[in-house]
Amino acid sequence: MSGTVLAIEATDQPEFAGAWQYRNGVITLLNQQGYGVTVEDGTNAVSEVVSPIAADPTQNITFISGVGHGTANSFLGFARQPVFQINQYDPEVVENKIIHLTSCDTGDSLGPDFVQNGCIAFFGYSSLVSWNDDTTAAGWFECDAAIDVVLANGGSAQDAHGAAVKAFSDKINALRNANNGAGADCLEAILSCLCSPVIDPKYGRTDATLT
Amino acid sequence: MPRSKKKATPAKSAALVARSAQEAATPIVAVGKSELDLPAGFTADGSCMATLREVLDPKVPTRALRQLSEDHRFDLAAKRIEMSPETFRLVIPGHGTIDKVRGVAEVRDRSRIGRHLAELQCLAINRATKLGKLARRQER
Numbered sequence: 001m002s003g004t005v006l007a008i009e010a011t012d013q014p015e016f017a018g019a020w021q022y023r024n025g026v027i028t029l030l031n032q033q034g035y036g037v038t039v040e041d042g043t044n045a046v047s048e049v050v051s052p053i054a055a056d057p058t059q060n061i062t063f064i065s066g067v068g069h070g071t072a073n074s075f076l077g078f079a080r081q082p083v084f085q086i087n088q089y090d091p092e093v094v095e096n097k098i099i100h101l102t103s104c105d106t107g108d109s110l111g112p113d114f115v116q117n118g119c120i121a122f123f124g125y126s127s128l129v130s131w132n133d134d135t136t137a138a139g140w141f142e143c144d145a146a147i148d149v150v151l152a153n154g155g156s157a158q159d160a161h162g163a164a165v166k167a168f169s170d171k172i173n174a175l176r177n178a179n180n181g182a183g184a185d186c187l188e189a190i191l192s193c194l195c196s197p198v199i200d201p202k203y204g205r206t207d208a209t210l211t
Numbered sequence: 212m213p214r215s216k217k218k219a220t221p222a223k224s225a226a227l228v229a230r231s232a233q234e235a236a237t238p239i240v241a242v243g244k245s246e247l248d249l250p251a252g253f254t255a256d257g258s259c260m261a262t263l264r265e266v267l268d269p270k271v272p273t274r275a276l277r278q279l280s281e282d283h284r285f286d287l288a289a290k291r292i293e294m295s296p297e298t299f300r301l302v303i304p305g306h307g308t309i310d311k312v313r314g315v316a317e318v319r320d321r322s323r324i325g326r327h328l329a330e331l332q333c334l335a336i337n338r339a340t341k342l343g344k345l346a347r348r349q350e351r
Binding site for chain 2 (some may be wrong): 013015016069070080103104127128129130131132137176179181182184185186188189
């Protein structure tokens, strides 16, 4: 039986408004592939709601995918409250799970901390991300969603990383060809801080797949 | 390395001078004019900034980006943002929208946001320099 995906959406944060169309596409795909999906958004995107679900073995959560603000040590949900923070979560929350956080900075310390506590693969970004216009923002969300799409289709962490890199490279070229050099530079900077097991074993196993 | 044509004697170089003049008059199509006028390096002695046009001109001795000190890189980034259109903006989640005034201040402060902006400007310089050199080569 396929596991369940826990999607955490900081829908109250307007910077991420462009992400939802790609997130909806991923959720639809996950459902089609037989995964259950639990979405916690708005005021439910908080640690008090999310952590018990993630840690409950009867929920069989195998993948956590979140969009929201981040810092080196924490992932933030509703009203920028920490959902996950180093030294503030139980290992059961992350154990045997793939975790993908679409946010700034979490790849710096939080991602490796997840892996040390049993997460099998982490995807995120180790620095600030930025964009010059809505087209570039949408480009980031689209390229980032390639990770979840590959995982949903049974690919490994390594496959997901490769798909994301290709998506970024294609989008960077497309922006350059459209004379949006500033946008291309933004995406290049984002790609340079993409974290995954392919980048470093501290982000987990390259052969990790969704179950 | 200087190009061989720079070593040509004045007596032999009439054709090359004419070609240089033609090159100077030929627009570098791959790079916008406004970008050519933005600072993209420093003069070889490090005394003043050099525009992208100068950086691309083999007759003007300049320092490449990778040869610049950190101080020079931040100076370049601040100046480039200062010279950007009034519409300059960059969204950094969690830090809001950065406009020109704030962007210059952040770079001058060398804050975390300022370092990020400087990194983006360095990417822009590298991109424009590469495109400009490619265009020059194609023109030949």
